[in-house]
Amino acid sequence: xxxxxxxxxxxxxxxxxxxxxxxxxxxxxxxxxxxxxxxxxxxxx
Numbered sequence: 005x006x007x008x009x010x011x012x013x014x015x016x017x018x019x020x021x022x023x024x025x026x027x028x029x030x031x032x033x034x035x036x037x038x039x040x041x042x043x044x045x046x047x048x049x
Contacts (some may be wrong), residue, residue: 013039
């Protein structure tokens with residue numbers, strides 16, 4: 005799925021570094037959210 009600028013992001017859930025489940029809806033309407041994806045140090049990217 006491709007989300008274009010200005011579109012509302014779809015709901016999703018991910019595990020945090022400490023094992024908690026974080027959902028986008030936990031923050032919707034409360035504060036801005038920035039999603040940043042970066043490769044781990046051992047990946048060839």
